[in-house]
Amino acid sequence: MARALPPPTLDDAPLAPGLYVVATPIGNLRDITLRALDVLAQADLVLAEDTRVTGKLLSAFGLSARLERHDEHAAERARAKAMAQLGDGGRVALVSDAGTPLISDPGYRLVREAAAAGHAVHPIPGASALLAGLSAAGLPTDRFLFLGFPPSRSAARRAFLEEVAGLRATLVFFEGGSRLAECLADMAAVLGAREAVVCRELTKLYETFYRGPLAELAADPRLDAPKGEIVILVAPGREAEATAADADAALAEALSRLKPADAAAEVAKALGLPRRELYRRALDMKPGGPKR
Known part of the structure; x- marks a missing residue:
């Protein structure tokens, strides 16, 4: 009782x-x-x-x-x-x-x-399910983006995910159990091999956390149409450590002081990006440089 x-x-x-x-x-x-x-x-x-x-x-x-x-x-x-x-x-x-x-x-x-x-x-x-899931997920919390419910159809969902794939933030979604497996599969396809956490029935009797790479969670039979309320949290991807806009802004500032090779080296070290690609970009950005 x-x-x-x-x-x-x-x-x-x-x-x-x-x-x-x-x-x-x-x-x-x-x-x-x-x-x-x-x-x-x-x-x-x-x-x-x-x-x-x-x-x-x-x-x-x-x-x-x-x-x-x-x-x-x-x-x-x-x-x-x-x-x-x-x-x-x-x-x-x-x-x-x-x-x-x-x-x-x-x-x-x-x-x-x-x-x-x-x-x-x-x-x-x-x-708040958003904050409850974030507090227990064990993913970065210094920057996160709540995205609500993704579109229900796969094509629209993938397009939606592509819009946020480059963001340097933990991504938080709500989802219904009936679409969970398909949603996780699309996330794995678009977002790549990122760590994720699926929270089910937060604060309730059967509260459960499933942790692992997106592809593994998508294939987990326990997450094939589970009952209850679902929160999905996805870690920032390594490939999203710096966006193209971040790199361009840093290069533009460095080129005001340095030659292209030195500017590329400085930005590569600061942002953890490949120096060779940054050097090519620096040549393009330098006045009178090649344009592709």
């Missing part, structure tokens, strides 16, 4: 008017923050991606609220109601089914409209 959640200790200080962007648990209900509960307990209106999901969350903590559906289909109608409530000095909370709103969820138009109208917008931080 599941252990009952303890009743929350809520802050009885009055909640200021404004829009509250409230993060909710991505699996484990105990990841809700006390501040989030304070807001949900006092909000005049709660905009929810799915009112049934949010209703269960509120019920688990003994709360009730006026709920309004706010998804891709109902966002315009709900936004009008929210703006009217804010105009009357009300407190409006925006939540998604799980995690931090606006991360692959509708809502940015409401935030933009509320801010433009002069209403206060308060972030209430908490759980």
